[in-house]
Amino acid sequence: MAEDLPSRxxxxxxxxxxxxxxxxxxxxxxxxxxxxxxxGFGGWEMPVRYGSIIDEHRAVRSAxxxxxxxxxxxxxxxxxxxxxxxxxxxxxxPGRLAVGRAQYSLICAPDGGVIDDLIVYRTAPxxxxxxxxxxxxxxxxxxxxSRLAGRAAELDDETLTTALLAxxxxxxxxILQPLTNLDLGxxxxxxxxxxxxxxxxxxxxxxxYTGEEGFELFVAWDDGPAAWDALLVAGASHGLxxxxxxxxxxxxxxxxxxxxxxxxxxxTTPLEAGLARFVHLERGAxxxxxxxxxxxxxxxxxxxxxxxxxxxxxxxxxxxxxRHGYAVRHPGQPEPIGVVTSGSQSPTLGEAIAMAYVPPxxxxxxxxxxxxxxxxxxxxxxxxxPFYRRTR
Amino acid sequence: MDVPExxxxxxxxxxxxxxxxxxxxxxxxxxxxxxxxxxFVELPAVGRHLQKGEAFGVxxxxxxxxxxxxxxxxxxxxxxxxxxxxPELVNAEPYxxxxxxxxxxxxxxxxxxxMDAAAYRAQxxx
Numbered sequence: 001m002a003e004d005l006p007s008r009x010x011x012x013x014x015x016x017x018x019x020x021x022x023x024x025x026x027x028x029x030x031x032x033x034x035x036x037x038x039x040g041f042g043g044w045e046m047p048v049r050y051g052s053i054i055d056e057h058r059a060v061r062s063a064x065x066x067x068x069x070x071x072x073x074x075x076x077x078x079x080x081x082x083x084x085x086x087x088x089x090x091x092x093x094p095g096r097l098a099v100g101r102a103q104y105s106l107i108c109a110p111d112g113g114v115i116d117d118l119i120v121y122r123t124a125p126x127x128x129x130x131x132x133x134x135x136x137x138x139x140x141x142x143x144x145x146s147r148l149a150g151r152a153a154e155l156d157d158e159t160l161t162t163a164l165l166a167x168x169x170x171x172x173x174x175i176l177q178p179l180t181n182l183d184l185g186x187x188x189x190x191x192x193x194x195x196x197x198x199x200x201x202x203x204x205x206x207x208x209y210t211g212e213e214g215f216e217l218f219v220a221w222d223d224g225p226a227a228w229d230a231l232l233v234a235g236a237s238h239g240l241x242x243x244x245x246x247x248x249x250x251x252x253x254x255x256x257x258x259x260x261x262x263x264x265x266x267x268t269t270p271l272e273a274g275l276a277r278f279v280h281l282e283r284g285a286x287x288x289x290x291x292x293x294x295x296x297x298x299x300x301x302x303x304x305x306x307x308x309x310x311x312x313x314x315x316x317x318x319x320x321x322x323r324h325g326y327a328v329r330h331p332g333q334p335e336p337i338g339v340v341t342s343g344s345q346s347p348t349l350g351e352a353i354a355m356a357y358v359p360p361x362x363x364x365x366x367x368x369x370x371x372x373x374x375x376x377x378x379x380x381x382x383x384x385x386p387f388y389r390r391t392r
Numbered sequence: 393m394d395v396p397e398x399x400x401x402x403x404x405x406x407x408x409x410x411x412x413x414x415x416x417x418x419x420x421x422x423x424x425x426x427x428x429x430x431x432f433v434e435l436p437a438v439g440r441h442l443q444k445g446e447a448f449g450v451x452x453x454x455x456x457x458x459x460x461x462x463x464x465x466x467x468x469x470x471x472x473x474x475x476x477x478x479p480e481l482v483n484a485e486p487y488x489x490x491x492x493x494x495x496x497x498x499x500x501x502x503x504x505x506x507m508d509a510a511a512y513r514a515q516x517x518x
Contacts, residue, residue, distance in 0.1 A: 052483075053454045054429045246428070246454055319476070321432050321452055344454060345431035352432075374434075374450065 025070035026163050026224035034242055042134030044071035047244035056247035057347045060210050063239030064169030066231050067248060069216070070224060073137030074162040075130040075144060079153035082126050088293050089147040090120065091270060091279040097122040102190045102207060104278055107132075107140060108295030112269040112302060116140050117260055119207055121192045129203070129218075131164075133260045147294065163224030167231060168214030168251075170390075171238040176215055179234055180204065184215070198230035209248065211255030211388055250344050253353065256313060256386030262324055262341045263311055263355055271302050272357065274311045274385070309338065310363040313383040314371065316352035320378040321345055322371040328356050329370045329377055337362060340371060346387060353387050354380070393516060394421040396487055400503050401512035402463045407487065410503045415464055418491045419451065419482065422516045427453040430482040435471040435493060442466060442495065444502065449492065451482070464502050466495035 022045040031038070036047035047068065049056060059065050077086055083095030092105040102121040106114050116136040121129040132140040137159055145155050167176055173184050182195035182204050192205035200223040208214035219227050232242065249259070258264050263273050270279050279299060283291045316322060322343035327336035343354030354371065362369060365384050370377035399407040405423035409416045424430065432452035442448050442462035449460040471493050474481055482490035497503070507515065 048455070049428060052429050054431075250454065319432075321457075323457070 023071075023160075025068050026221050027068045027070065027165075027228045030225060030228055031068065031242075036242075036244060039245065041245060042071055042137075044134055046071055047242075049244045049246045050242050053244070053246035053250065054347045056241050056243040057250050059239060059241035060169045060212055060243060060247065060251055061348055062170070063241075064167055064171040064175055064214075064235055065210075065241055065243035065247065066228070066235060067166040067168065067243050068224075068228065069164040069166050070162070070221075071134035072159075072164050073130075073132040073134065073140065074158045074164070074218065075132065075137075075141055076156040076158055077128045077130060077144065077148070077153055078156070079126055079151070081148070081151035081153040082128050085148040085151045085153045086120065086128055086130070086144075087283075087291065089144055091293060091295065091299075092120070093280050093283055093291055094120045094122060094128055096284055099124060100191055100193055102192055102205060104190075106264075106270050106275065106278060107143060108270070108293075108299070109266065110294055110298065112271075112295045112298030113266040114260070114264045114268055114270060114273070115143060115266065117258065117264055117275075119205075121203070121205060123192065123194065123203065136260060161221045163219050163221050163227070164216060165219070165224065165227055165231060166208060166214060166216045167235070167240070168208045168210040168243075169212050169240075171235070171240065172212070172214045175231065175235040175238050175240055176204075179230055187215075198227050200227055202227070209255075209257060210251040211257070211386060212251075212390055249342075250347060253342050253344055253355070254346050254348055254386065254388040256355070256388075258311070258355075259342060269299060269302055271299060272307055272309055272311065276303075306360050308359075309357040310360050311341070311385075312356055312358055312363050313385040313387055314340070314343075314354040314356055314369065314380040315349075315383045315387070316354070316371065317368075317379040317381050320371070320373040320376070321352045322354035322356075322373065322378070322380065327372040328358055328380070329372060330362070331368055331370045331377070331379065336372075338369075343371075348388050353383075355385070358382075393425075393513070394487070395509045395513045395516075397509045399487070400463075400506035400508065401515075402461070402506055403515065404461050405516075406460070406463050408463045408503060408506060410497070410500055413497055413500050414469065415466065415495045415497045415500070415503065416491055417463060417493050417495065418486055419460070420512070421486045424483045424486050424490075427451065427456065427458065429454050430479045433472075433475040433479050433482065433492070435475070436468050438468050438470060440468045442468065451492075452479075460492065462495070463506060464495060464500075465498040468493055469496050470494040 203218040326340040328338035338358035367382040434450040
């Protein structure tokens with residue numbers, strides 16, 4: 001069995017260059033007290049599970065889960081040119097967001113390869129919060145700073161002064177409402193508002209990575225532990241469980257959401273990953289016209305012909321679990337035609353599910369393929385994403 | 393940590409119960425706690441002969457896949473068919489309903505070379 005790697009732990013200090021130096025979130029001691037098992041993730045020491053990943057996953061689908069996501073980045077972009085600068089840096093046009101709205105977006109390299117996927121929140125006319133993945137925070141900050149150079153816009157990396165907690169699940173609103181002055185019923189999906197939660201100033205966002213209703217709460221780093229405690233107490237009678245990265249991964253996989261490092265990387269474009277709807281080639285109104293951004297030319301060129309590969313969902317039709325890196329074949333043929341990017345046993349569906357890149361000719365729902373699992377070709381059927389969608 | 397006295401143990405966290413010339417094999421409670429939820433178990437065909445130390449199957453958790461190694465050489469007499477639909481039995485009863493395979497041991501005395509409960513407890517730091 002794998003042993004935990006020995007590592008040096010640094011409280012609140014950025015440390016990504018040396019893989020053995022892991023940053024701890026402000027809530028770390030709570031996870032230890034709850035019996036969490038940890039892993040290094042994007043330079044941070046993160047809880048993988050507190051007990052059973054399946055129990056944590058099921059709690060989110062049936063009640064609620066509490067996640068410490070303080071490893072995610074918080075990059076504030078402020079100034080008269082913030083909107084225009086971000087529009088040139090990202091595949092979307094954040095300036096079209098009303099104040100209090102958010103959007104999923106991506107930052108690409110000139111060749112169209114994805115540097116990161118992220119969420120952008122507009123909290124004021126000239127104030128935006130960009131939330132990159134932990135593993136890409138420093139690269140994204142550097143790229144944004146470079147792309148904003150010469151503009152009237154400042155970038156402030158507040159990651160190490162911000163804690164991020166998420167409450168996700170059908171009971172999330174009932175758990176959080178008594179703790180906040182914000183009317184959660186009036187907070188739309190992909191909206192955010194400043195409020196108080198458990199007595200602390202917070203940015204409350206109705207966003208998430210699980211496919212359930214839920215809220216992500218940005219609070220000051222030092223308020224993280226007390227906010228965590230308050231949410232755990234408030235959630236106890238609702239069946240709230242603390243949840244780690246293990247359940248976070250099985251939940252987002254069921255919801256068909258990509259994970260940077262699996263479905264997305266520098267050699268993959270948003271179009272190949274099925275994210276064309278987030279790429280805005282036109283500015284829309286005010287002002288209308290072409291949306292020029294880093295990577296636009298490469299993505300426009302890719303749109304001119306068939307994609308080299310497409311991301312699909314797979315459901316295993318024989319015994320076996322497909323996992324990252326496993327080869328995909330046509331049934332009965334020995335040559336690999338694609339590769340699995342993520343896969344696991346789905347607690348909600350009771351089936352083994354996966355995402356994979358395959359040629360467009362093999363990407364239609366219902367296509368029968370095979371995944372190579374330890375030298376055996378196991379039948380898998382192409383299925384539409386997401387695998388799971390909450391029914392209201 | 394549950395480490396039954398009557399069993400023998402391997403450094404790969406497997407247990408073995410010798411019943412005259414037959415050996416029942418499984419993985420320990422320590423192993424199931426390290427692995428977490430077991431979601432898939434691949435077991436050998438009945439009748440296959442295993443060498444001591446040979447990989448005979450795979451046990452998968454949500455996050456990992458681990459090989460299983462034969463603690464003794466012998467012929468596979470039976471495998472736990474229930475695990476095909478209820479892999480979680482390994483977590484629930486690692487020494488009972490979650491057993492993996494039953495072997496006819498080529499040399500039952502080889503079980504004496506495996507760790508006893510005290511030695512295994514020391515290995516896992518308990």
